Ligand code: BDR
């Protein structure tokens with residue numbers, strides 16, 4: 001199994017991604033790091049702990065991350081998409097466990113050294129902690145095997161503005177630092193996640209197969225689906241964050257284009273991911289997906305969770 005750390009702002013699709021990682025036999029989840037985005041960083045830490053407890057993985061460490069973006073003022077959490085506490089209508093409740101003392105960036109640096117060349121990092125929120133780890137250790141970018149991030153868009157346009165995807169938009173300066181770092185980066189953006197749509201029926205079936213864990217996800221998904229189909233006018237909700245975790249272990253389900261990526265950091269296009277004009281290394285940008293196979297992979301693992 002791959003050694004995986006997920007950097008997360010849970011969030012409904014983050015919850016799906018973490019439960020997926022908990023159940024996937026080819027993933028060894030060695031930690032979670034928290035970040036603001038869908039919720040505040042403090043709430044993200046509590047939610048990460050709670051998700052691990054639900055999944056029976058309370059021994060997996062959670063390290064708390066940055067509380068605000070690098071250069072922009074803090075954004076209000078996305079309550080309209082993910083609910084007041086991040087899990088739709090489900091109260092997050094108070095976790096029994098606590099985060100470790102070590103801050104997220106220091107934890108990432110230490111884990112990348114300990115598992116040099118092996119650690120896969122999957123950020124599914126704004127990239128502040130990852131940029132901080134890169135600044136903390138000049139070898140971090142080469143110590144990690146790869147960074148498979150959910151964020152950005154090359155041809156699909158944005159979801160939070162017409163140009164920007166939410167995770168990149170919330171800290172464009174951090175994202176730019178990450179894309180320019182020289183780490184092996186796989187970008188799992190809206191070009192593929194907008195093709196992977198789920199309906200209420202998909203989640204009802206999941207609950208029937210896995211009443212406890214699937215029931216939690218089904219309940220959360222109702223809130224998320226409501227946003228996507230009313231405000232977003234989509235035919236279902238996107239599996240954004242689970243797609244990134246699945247891309248860590250199943251790259252053959254996607255087609256990538258190698259492009260040097262940069263991030264616009266101001267003006268109307270702030271948060272947009274664009275082809276860079278300098279000589280930075282390429283990012284593997286996922287452009288096409290076998291959506292049916294990704295969904296099958298997701299629901300197969302999730303159905304076996306209870
Ligand atoms: C991303 O933004 C968040 O709302 C989701 O959890 C996902 O990580 C999609 O743009």
Ligand code: CA
Pocket residue numbers: 008009010011013014037038124125241
């Ligand atoms: Ca997320």
